[in-house]
Amino acid sequence: MSAPPYSYSYIFKYIIIGDMGVGKSCLLHQFTEKKFMSDCPHTIGVEFGTRIIDVCGQKIKLQIWDTAGQERFRAVTRSYYRGAAGALMVYDTTRRTTYNHLSSWLTDTRNLTNPSTVIFLIGNKSDLKDQRDVAYEEAKQFADENGLMFVEASAKTGDNVEEAFVETAKKIFQCIQDGRLDLNATESGVQHKPSQPGRQTLTDQSPKPSCSC
C-alpha cells in the first residue's frame, strides 16, 4: 500500500485562533466538509483539517490547526503557532468580549509566529444579524490599523468562509513569489512537495560535521 503520488505542489500551515465558542471549529468544518456542525463540542487542545485548493494555477494543500479557545489550553496551543504561514484570528460578531480580546490574541500571534505570517481577521456568525454587537466599520478600522486582512463570515451559511481561507493562501503565495517568504526557513510554514527540487533535499546538505568523521 503506497501513498498516492503527491497531487499538490505546496503545503501551507494555518492556525485558527480566538476565544472559546466563536466558531473556529465550525469554520474549519465548513471549509473542509462544506457542512455546518450545529452541536460542536468544545475543542480540547488542538484538532486539524486539510484541504487542497487552487491558487493562481497551483495546487496547494492547506494543513489547518484548529486550537482550543479556553485559557487553560493556552500552553498546549501555543506550540502550534510556530511555523504557521497563515493565522486566522476569529471573533464572534454577536459577543463584544470576544472582540475586545483580539489585541491579546494579536500580541500572541506576533510574538510566536514569524514576521511573514499572514494574519486574517474573521468576524464570525454574520448570519445572526439582529444580535450584532460589533459594528463592521469598527472591526475594519482595527484590522486596518494593524495591517490585517478582514472579512465578516458565517460558518453556518458558509458566507465568506471560502474567501477567508483562499485569500490568505493567495497572500502567502504572493509572499513566496516576491521572495518575502523564505521557503527554506525552518519555520516558514510552507513546504514544497517532497519531489520538488526547491525543497531542501537532505542529502544536498552534505553536512560537514565539525568533529572528525
Added chain:
Amino acid sequence: MNVLKKASLRIEEADLKCNKLGCTYYGTPQCEGFCSKCYREHLQVKQLVNPTIHTAPAQSSQSSYKSLFSNFERKKQQQQQSQKNIKLLKFGSFRKNIEKTDDLHLDLMQAFSFSDSSNELLRLRETAQLIFCETDQNVETDTNKCVHKYLRKMYADVDAANKFKLSIDDLSMKTQNFYQAFSKHMDTNKIYADLRPEQKERILEYVEKLCMTLLHQVLFCPLFTNDEEMDLAIQKRIRQLNWVNASHLDCHIDEMNPSARDLAFIAMLELTNMDSIKTPPDKLSCIVKCCKSIFKLLQQTGGGPASADEFLPLLIFVVLKANPARLKSNIHYITRFCNAYRLMTGEDGYYFTNLCCAVSFIENLTAESLNMPADEFENYMNGDVVSTSTWESALVICENMQLMCEHLSMLANFNERHDKLFNEAEELKLQMLHFKEEVKQQVHDIIEKYPLEPKRNPRMCGENSISDVVHVTQTESSESSFLFNFSDKPSSSKNKTEDLISFSSPNKVCPPTPIPKHLQSNSSLCSLGGEFDLSDHSTDNSQTDDLISFTSNDFSIEHNDETVARRLENDEAETKKCENETAPTEPAVKVNSVPEYRGFSSQGSNIPSIPCDTGSTLLANVQSPHIKNSYFPLPYG
C-alpha cells in the same frame, strides 16, 4: 458478545503480552498483537514470502485487534500463574532516568542547520554535557561519529522514501538496527569499556533523542505514508463518539467533584501535549503521566488501590474526550522509532500497550461493546439524538466560573483602587488646608519676630531711578509699617509721608511699565513651586531680599502642595492688592489715609508672589470706579 465486551474492557497484563508463545514482551494491536521484536521477525518472514508488499503496521487494525483479544482468551487458559499478574500495577523496577529532556548538540545544530534550532536542541545539549563530563573525551567523539553516520544514511533513505523507493517500515527497521548496533558497539568497543551500565543506558537514550529530534520533521507523519488520513479518520470518529460518557463505558468518575475533574483533566492535557513533543521517549512519558493521573483518579474514587481492569475504560474515556491531535501518527511514530526495548517491558511498555488497546477499542466500537441497542447507537452516531454530556457541561461551567472569578477579582481590585484614590484625595485636601494655615502662621511669626526696621537704604534711594512697581510698593510697605509703628512720632511720620509722595508720583506715571527683572524673579517664584531660584534677585533691594529669603526658606521645607496653597494665598492677596494698588494713587494727596497701609504691611511678606498678575491685569482696574468705591467707604477714606 457481552462476554467479549467485558473481556475487551477488562484487561490483565497477560492479555497485553506478545502473540508469540513464550514471549514475555508486550504486544500491540498495531503490530498485530506481537511485540515489536517478534513483529519484525514476523514481517521479515512475510516479506520473504511476498517481497513486493510492504506490510504497514495497523493496516488492518480490525484483525489485529481481534487477534489481540482472542489472544487473551488463549493465554488465560495457558497461563495459570496469572494470579500474580493481579498485582501487575505495582511496578518495582522501572527506569527512573527518563529526564524531561528534548534536545542536542551544537556541532550537529550547525551541521544540520535545516532542523529547528529550537530550545529542544539546547536542552539536549545540556543533557549531553551532563553525560559526557563524567566520561572520556573519546566517548563523546565516538558517539557523535556514530550519530552522524546514521543521520547521513537516514537522510538519503528519507529521500528515497519520498520517491516511494523505500517504505516507512524500512526506515523503522534501519533505525531499530542502528539502536541495536550502537548498543552492541558500546558493549564491545574498548572506548566504552570503563562505563557503568547505567551510563551506557543514558548515552543510548541521548542518542535516540538526538536522532529523533533532528529527524522528527521528516519521520513524523511523513508525506509518503497515509498516517495523516488515519489521523483525520480517528479524529472524526472520536468526534462522532462525543456522546459517549463515563456511564456508557462502565466507569465511574465524579464529574462534579473538582479534584476528580482536575485529575481527569490533567490526564487529557498530558495526552494532548504528546503531539507537540519531538522524541519518542518524551512522547511516551506523556502517556505515562496521563495514565498515572488516571490511576490517581481511580484510587480516589475507589478509596483504595486501583485495579487494572478499571483502568482501560477510564483511559478510553480520556482518549474520547481529549481527542488528541494526530493520535495515529503519534502511535506509529513511537512504534517505529522508539528504541524497541522500551516498548517491550516496563512501565512505558505497559501504558503504551494500554493506549493502543484503547485506540483499537474506539476504532472498533459497536453498539454491543457499549451494551446498547443497535438503533440507539445509530441514532447517536448520526447525530439524530444529542446527549448533553455532563463532562462537557462541567468543562464549560469550569471555564465560565474561571472567567467569573477573573472578573470578580478585577472588580474587587478596582474597588480597592477607587477607595484608595478617594482617601488620598481627602488627605490632600486636608494637607492643603493645613498648609494654608501653617503658611499664614509662619508669615505672622516672621513679622512678629523681625519687625521691619525703618532703616533707609541709601543705595535704594540712589538707584531708584530703575525702581519698579514692586520695588516701590515694597519700599512703601516698609515705610508704611514704619509709619504704623512710629505713628505717634509726628516728625518722622511727616518725613515718610513726603517720601511716600515722592515715590508714588513716579508710580503714577509709570505703573504700566514695570521693570522686568524683578517681575521675572517674582514670577519664577510663583511658578516654580518648591524650587526657588534667588539668583535673579537684584542685590539693590536689601529689604526685599531679606523678606524673600525668609519666605523662600520656609517654603522650601514644604512640598509641592505649596503651589496650590500659594494660589489660595494669591487669591486672597489679589483682592487685597486691588485695594492696595489704588493706594499709591490716592494717598499721595490724602495723608490721612496712612493707616490704610496697615493691610499692606501685614501682607508685606507675600508681595513677591503677587505682582506678576497684578502688574498687568489690575492696572486696567486701577482707575475703575469700583475699586475707588471700595476704597472710599473705608473709615479713613
